[in-house]
Amino acid sequence: MLKLTFLGTSSGVPTVRRNVTALAVHTSLNRDWWLVDCGEATQHQLQRIALSVHDLVGICITHIHGDHCYGLPGLLASAAMTGRKKPLILVAPAGVKAWLDATLQHTELFLTFDLVHVDLAAQAAVHRADGLLIERFPLSHRVPSYAFRFTFEHTRWKVDHDALRARGVPSGPAWGLLQQGQDVPLADGSTLAAADFRTLHRKRAVAVVGGDNDTPALLAAACQGADVLVHEATYTEATLQKVGPGPQHSSAQRVAQFAEQAGLPTLVLTHFSPRYDNREGMAELAAEARRHYTGQLLLANDLQTYDL
Amino acid sequence: MLKLTFLGTSSGVPTVRRNVTALAVHTSLNRDWWLVDCGEATQHQLQRIALSVHDLVGICITHIHGDHCYGLPGLLASAAMTGRKKPLILVAPAGVKAWLDATLQHTELFLTFDLVHVDLAAQAAVHRADGLLIERFPLSHRVPSYAFRFTFEHTRWKVDHDALRARGVPSGPAWGLLQQGQDVPLADGSTLAAADFRTLHRKRAVAVVGGDNDTPALLAAACQGADVLVHEATYTEATLQKVGPGPQHSSAQRVAQFAEQAGLPTLVLTHFSPRYDNREGMAELAAEARRHYTGQLLLANDLQTYDL
Numbered sequence: 001m002l003k004l005t006f007l008g009t010s011s012g013v014p015t016v017r018r019n020v021t022a023l024a025v026h027t028s029l030n031r032d033w034w035l036v037d038c039g040e041a042t043q044h045q046l047q048r049i050a051l052s053v054h055d056l057v058g059i060c061i062t063h064i065h066g067d068h069c070y071g072l073p074g075l076l077a078s079a080a081m082t083g084r085k086k087p088l089i090l091v092a093p094a095g096v097k098a099w100l101d102a103t104l105q106h107t108e109l110f111l112t113f114d115l116v117h118v119d120l121a122a123q124a125a126v127h128r129a130d131g132l133l134i135e136r137f138p139l140s141h142r143v144p145s146y147a148f149r150f151t152f153e154h155t156r157w158k159v160d161h162d163a164l165r166a167r168g169v170p171s172g173p174a175w176g177l178l179q180q181g182q183d184v185p186l187a188d189g190s191t192l193a194a195a196d197f198r199t200l201h202r203k204r205a206v207a208v209v210g211g212d213n214d215t216p217a218l219l220a221a222a223c224q225g226a227d228v229l230v231h232e233a234t235y236t237e238a239t240l241q242k243v244g245p246g247p248q249h250s251s252a253q254r255v256a257q258f259a260e261q262a263g264l265p266t267l268v269l270t271h272f273s274p275r276y277d278n279r280e281g282m283a284e285l286a287a288e289a290r291r292h293y294t295g296q297l298l299l300a301n302d303l304q305t306y307d308l
Numbered sequence: 309m310l311k312l313t314f315l316g317t318s319s320g321v322p323t324v325r326r327n328v329t330a331l332a333v334h335t336s337l338n339r340d341w342w343l344v345d346c347g348e349a350t351q352h353q354l355q356r357i358a359l360s361v362h363d364l365v366g367i368c369i370t371h372i373h374g375d376h377c378y379g380l381p382g383l384l385a386s387a388a389m390t391g392r393k394k395p396l397i398l399v400a401p402a403g404v405k406a407w408l409d410a411t412l413q414h415t416e417l418f419l420t421f422d423l424v425h426v427d428l429a430a431q432a433a434v435h436r437a438d439g440l441l442i443e444r445f446p447l448s449h450r451v452p453s454y455a456f457r458f459t460f461e462h463t464r465w466k467v468d469h470d471a472l473r474a475r476g477v478p479s480g481p482a483w484g485l486l487q488q489g490q491d492v493p494l495a496d497g498s499t500l501a502a503a504d505f506r507t508l509h510r511k512r513a514v515a516v517v518g519g520d521n522d523t524p525a526l527l528a529a530a531c532q533g534a535d536v537l538v539h540e541a542t543y544t545e546a547t548l549q550k551v552g553p554g555p556q557h558s559s560a561q562r563v564a565q566f567a568e569q570a571g572l573p574t575l576v577l578t579h580f581s582p583r584y585d586n587r588e589g590m591a592e593l594a595a596e597a598r599r600h601y602t603g604q605l606l607l608a609n610d611l612q613t614y615d616l
Contacts, residue, residue: 012386012389013385013389014351015355019352040348040351040352040382041349064416066382066385066411069415070378070381070382074348074378078321078322081321095415099410099414099415102407102410102411106372106404106406107373107377107403108373108450108451142416
């Protein structure tokens with residue numbers, strides 16, 4: 001039911017094959033989608049896939065660095081120019097909101113829709129709607145950075161077709177009425193009680209999407225019961241040692257070790273330093289992660305959708 | 309000697325084939341180049357051609373609308389991340405500078421080079437250097453908008469090879485010394501005077517690059533002696549009539565009529581509404597312009613270089 005479509009997987013600067021960070025979080029249930037981070041040219045990437053900015057419910061920005069938010073002005077301007085009216089939720093640090101306000105002011109950008117800002121620092125549960133809860137978890141980076149935990153829940157009444165057939169009720173309108181919770185009188189004078197033939201089925205999918213972060217273990221609580229963790233793996237451990245702790249990023253090894261310990265079924269690595277944007281580089285990151293993680297390991301590629 | 313490389317030729321929003329506005333102005337003389345306007349993802353387009361952000365001398369922004377400047381933060385950030393130290397000239401409206409200042413502040417962007425702002429409103433000659441003069445000319449648009457006139461001048465001493473051969477001086481070191489202006493004593497005791505054998509050759513190329521503008525005739529003075537005019541042709545005349553004067557753009561017809569009257573040898577149309585981004589649309593714009601202009605007509609395409 002959960003789908004992740006990567007719009008950008010490069011750290012800092014774009015490469016020819018990888019744009020800077022952006023990720024679409026959506027489901028097979030409807031056309032709604034959420035965007036986590038919005039690097040420059042995210043709107044350009046959207047033109048190459050089937051997601052429309054008019055179905056975008058909200059945008060979550062993990063932190064204020066440019067490679068995670070410089071695509072916002074253009075995306076919002078294009079949404080306005082193509083006639084968006086529906087309000088758009090923006091879960092973001094106050095600095096991002098202040099920057100957008102400055103952008104609106106200085107570049108005479110007029111939005112045709114409400115931009116509803118939710119301050120990332122103010123609360124842990126940043127969005128709550130029918131079937132979706134989004135919570136944020138603080139990370140460790142050069143600037144305040146957060147992960148988002150998306151919990152999608154879908155419930156549906158199902159009628160027991162076998163039981164109904166056994167009771168002598170073939171496929172027909174009665175099935176639909178029972179599914180809606182209505183008792184159904186039969187021709188023989190008896191009644192089929194909905195409660196006897198329908199049961200509630202729940203589907204749940206939990207995705208944790210991290211921002212820039214040098215301490216994956218901070219996500220221990222967020223990852224409890226999660227189906228997938230999407231986390232930056234900017235470097236290999238050897239490069240991280242060489243670069244030093246200054247940039248406050250993670251290595252493939254550190255993320256893999258954490259994911260193994262947390263028992264995560266699926267780990268998606270992203271936000272790769274441009275130095276790895278070749279066959280050998282990606283193989284090196286993958287091999288390092290595989291040495292420490294036994295679950296399903298994916299290294300994200302631009303414009304690829306992962307059905308989970 | 310003059311080269312124009314279009315990085316974006318779409319108006320308002322990008323399309324799959326055309327990015328929003330940006331144009332590289334350069335010459336065959338050296339690697340220096342100037343950028344006129346910097347729509348979102350201009351740095352992405354640069355990755356697909358041979359121009360490097362490290363050879364970029366300056367950026368001229370015609371006006372503050374987002375499709376002409378939203379690529380600035382990312383371009384500057386990437387120049388800094390890849391180690392640029394050389395100062396960068398920014399000829400731009402004060403609003404663009406204020407927006408960049410807000411960007412630096414809110415998104416913790418630290419530049420590794422000086423950004424030297426030249427206020428577009430303050431003076432007509434916005435840049436003067438050895439061999440290059442850039443002047444700006446006010447246009448008519450919803451916000452203050454300008455055209456830039458680039459005058460490149462290249463002078464070079466040339467020695468008269470035929471005259472030297474006739475004088476009995478074959479190709480050799482003497483030719484180089486004469487070219488540098490040194491008189492050359494000969495074995496027979498006589499002297500070759502540089503003044504007798506070298507002459508100054510001048511090359512001059514003038515390009516006028518307009519911003520958004522509904523009144524091409526405002527460029528009459530700018531276009532005197534110009535080799536080429538690059539001007540927006542957002543619509544056909546029929547569409548412009550339908551849209552009304554509000555957006556304050558030009559039609560292919562209006563620009564072509566002006567270029568014919570001004571006697572411009574070459575006219576390059578750009579900044580096309582996305583509705584024309586197909587074979588029929590471009591053919592329509594071209595046919596309309598050709599009905600009114602007899603010079604060399606070009607309709608700009610992304611990533612194409614025009615040698616003039």
